[in-house]
Amino acid sequence: MSKEYLKEVLKKISICRNFELNVFNAVKKNNIKFPVYLSAGQESISASLATIIKKKKIKPLIFAQHRCHSTYLSFGGNIRKLIYELLGSKKGCAYGMGGSASIQSREINMFGHDGHMGTQAPIAVGACFQSKKPTIVFLGDASAEEDYVLASLGWASTKKLPILFIVEDNNLSILTEKKVRRNWDIHSVAKSFKMKAFNISDNPLEIKKKSKYFFREPILLNINTNRLFWHSGAGIDSDKTFDRYKSLRKIFGAQGNTIHNKAKEKIDILWKKMLERQ
Amino acid sequence: MEKNVRETIKEIIRRHLKLKQGKVFGQCLTAVGWVGGTLPEMYEKDGMVEVSMADVAGGGFAVGAALMNSRPIYVIRYQGFNWYNAPMIVNYACKSKEIWKKPCPVFVRSIAMEGGIGPVAGSSHHSLYYRMPGVKICSPMTPKEYKSIYKKFMREDDVFYVSEHRGSYNNKKELKNVLVKKPDIVLFAISITRFEAIKALNILIKQNIKISLHHILWIKPLKIESKFIKNLKESKYGGLILDDDYENGIAKSIANELNIKSGKPIYTLGLKEKSAGFYPTKDNLPPNKNEIIKKINKIINEKK
Ligand SMILES: Cc1ncc(C[n+]2csc(CCOP(=O)(O)OP(=O)(O)O)c2C)c(N)n1
Ligand SMILES: [Mg+2]
Numbered sequence: 001m002s003k004e005y006l007k008e009v010l011k012k013i014s015i016c017r018n019f020e021l022n023v024f025n026a027v028k029k030n031n032i033k034f035p036v037y038l039s040a041g042q043e044s045i046s047a048s049l050a051t052i053i054k055k056k057k058i059k060p061l062i063f064a065q066h067r068c069h070s071t072y073l074s075f076g077g078n079i080r081k082l083i084y085e086l087l088g089s090k091k092g093c094a095y096g097m098g099g100s101a102s103i104q105s106r107e108i109n110m111f112g113h114d115g116h117m118g119t120q121a122p123i124a125v126g127a128c129f130q131s132k133k134p135t136i137v138f139l140g141d142a143s144a145e146e147d148y149v150l151a152s153l154g155w156a157s158t159k160k161l162p163i164l165f166i167v168e169d170n171n172l173s174i175l176t177e178k179k180v181r182r183n184w185d186i187h188s189v190a191k192s193f194k195m196k197a198f199n200i201s202d203n204p205l206e207i208k209k210k211s212k213y214f215f216r217e218p219i220l221l222n223i224n225t226n227r228l229f230w231h232s233g234a235g236i237d238s239d240k241t242f243d244r245y246k247s248l249r250k251i252f253g254a255q256g257n258t259i260h261n262k263a264k265e266k267i268d269i270l271w272k273k274m275l276e277r278q
Numbered sequence: 279m280e281k282n283v284r285e286t287i288k289e290i291i292r293r294h295l296k297l298k299q300g301k302v303f304g305q306c307l308t309a310v311g312w313v314g315g316t317l318p319e320m321y322e323k324d325g326m327v328e329v330s331m332a333d334v335a336g337g338g339f340a341v342g343a344a345l346m347n348s349r350p351i352y353v354i355r356y357q358g359f360n361w362y363n364a365p366m367i368v369n370y371a372c373k374s375k376e377i378w379k380k381p382c383p384v385f386v387r388s389i390a391m392e393g394g395i396g397p398v399a400g401s402s403h404h405s406l407y408y409r410m411p412g413v414k415i416c417s418p419m420t421p422k423e424y425k426s427i428y429k430k431f432m433r434e435d436d437v438f439y440v441s442e443h444r445g446s447y448n449n450k451k452e453l454k455n456v457l458v459k460k461p462d463i464v465l466f467a468i469s470i471t472r473f474e475a476i477k478a479l480n481i482l483i484k485q486n487i488k489i490s491l492h493h494i495l496w497i498k499p500l501k502i503e504s505k506f507i508k509n510l511k512e513s514k515y516g517g518l519i520l521d522d523d524y525e526n527g528i529a530k531s532i533a534n535e536l537n538i539k540s541g542k543p544i545y546t547l548g549l550k551e552k553s554a555g556f557y558p559t560k561d562n563l564p565p566n567k568n569e570i571i572k573k574i575n576k577i578i579n580e581k582k
Contacts, residue, residue: 097377104378111345112378114370122335123370126342130301151332155339158330
């Protein structure tokens with residue numbers, strides 16, 4: 001049972017990872033000239049959530065922030081439209097206006113982000129309050145510090161909304177570490193707002209364990225993860241960073257490689273074609 | 279019986295909640311006073327939603343509700359609180375249609391008052407929103423005007439910043455433009471200054487000064503009757519914009535626009551360039567009839 005789940009998650013991650021590697025190359029080759037925020041290293045969060053939620057047959061409202069390619073892809077956003085968007089085309093998912101950070105998808109109920117980190121929290125809370133629909137809002141460990149995010153936790157808790165706050169905690173605000181910025185934890189803060197809150201790793205099994213609470217009441221998961229590439233653009237801060245994808249692939253051995261290669265082939269070809277067509 | 283502005287707003291809100299299943303968001307709505315008597319006595323079950331006292335987030339809650347196609351009315355009890363409430367309204371709701379083709383219409387009821395309330399929140403702050411794209415700004419001071427702007431909001435899909443003034447709530451009368459041939463000066467009045475402009479005009483007539491008066495309901499996009507541009511062109515001394523906000527904002531922007539259109543000098547009169555204190559002599563109030571008359575006399579005397 002959990003093997004099936006892990007395989008689904010792995011498949012999703014492999015698509016996201018290969019996508020991000022193509023974006024990385026496109027930036028390096030100057031085919032993309034604006035800031036991109038690569039989610040490589042952090043994919044298992046969205047991949048796990050999307051897999052869990054599909055199983056539950058729920059179609060949530062999704063509010064993400066700048067580092068959101070994996071969220072878009074995991075929940076089923078159209079790949080071509082995202083490539084078009086990154087190439088600045090009108091056919092893009094945000095009509096060529098959204099770049100990398102402000103993408104959206106009507107099909108999967110994913111709303112665009114305005115670039116001010118953390119604004120997605122109050123907006124998601126308002127949307128959830130109005131519609132009472134299951135809602136997921138993605139935050140970074142830094143945007144979680146915004147006063148309006150904290151206020152959003154408070155009101156979501158007061159109104160007992162079916163909302164899931166996901167903090168993708170890569171320990172970094174650009175390059176400033178959490179310990180430099182604060183001496184508190186967002187999961188403890190959420191608890192003092194009388195919400196259920198947990199501090200877990202980005203292991204898909206850990207995420208799944210908490211899914212019994214999803215959308216019954218407001219909850220917050222602070223999920224510790226790792227960013228493989230630069231905050232913005234194509235570069236590597238350290239080659240010693242733990243990579244969840246690699247460790248998951250190992251579990252599946254040869255099958256893991258097959259999953260990876262299949263996704264790689266599909267996505268490499270797609271990128272190549274679309275870049276040539278430009 | 280004829281309704282005043284207060285009763286008109288209250289009725290509009292009652293219908294918005296009852297018939298359109300809309301919502302009103304704001305702070306301290308259901309407490310004593312019901313926002314100057316402009317809200318019907320309804321509660322969260324009816325759609326009147328008390329948000330927490332977190333102003334910045336509150337603006338975001340209203341924006342999120344608007345994304346769900348609910349056309350929320352967001353009440354900001356003092357316009358100065360917009361310094362906190364505005365961020366997500368101007369940066370998200372106002373841009374959403376352009377960037378994502380996803381309209382996000384919020385009806386911002388932003389309320390001005392002044393006199394003895396100190397430096398914090400008084401007067402109008404519509405200039406704060408004015409410089410941003412994707413917002414429509416109006417300042418209704420009469421029952422008919424209020425009804426018309428609400429209807430327009432429900433027909434369209436934009437963010438409306440409705441710059442109200444408590445001083446208008448008792449008003450039942452419609453305010454008419456005054457067009458005199460070859461005037462000395464044409465007045466363009468915004469918000470609460472419209473009432474003082476009428477008083478000033480009546481006094482100036484007796485001094486044989488010829489004044490036309492154009493009431494500005496629509497600030498953005500700016501709506502000025504074309505015959506008043508012609509009138510401005512044939513005026514002796516140009517125009518004067520009156521505002522309940524600081525002059526370095528909407529007033530000077532409109533002055534520039536009218537100057538280009540008419541070739542005439544356009545002057546401005548608004549709040550003074552200082553903070554308001556609580557004590558009457560330290561206050562910062564919008565131009566009253568005497569100040570308007572003084573300014574007009576000064577313009578005329580300087581040119582003579
Ligand atoms: C309101 C606001 N302040 C500052 C910034 C500049 N900024 C952009 S991304 C970023 C760090 C975000 O960190 P986090 O939320 O942890 O997300 P991550 O980049 O780590 O995924 C900062 C400070 C911003 N975009 N918006
Ligand atoms: Mg971070």
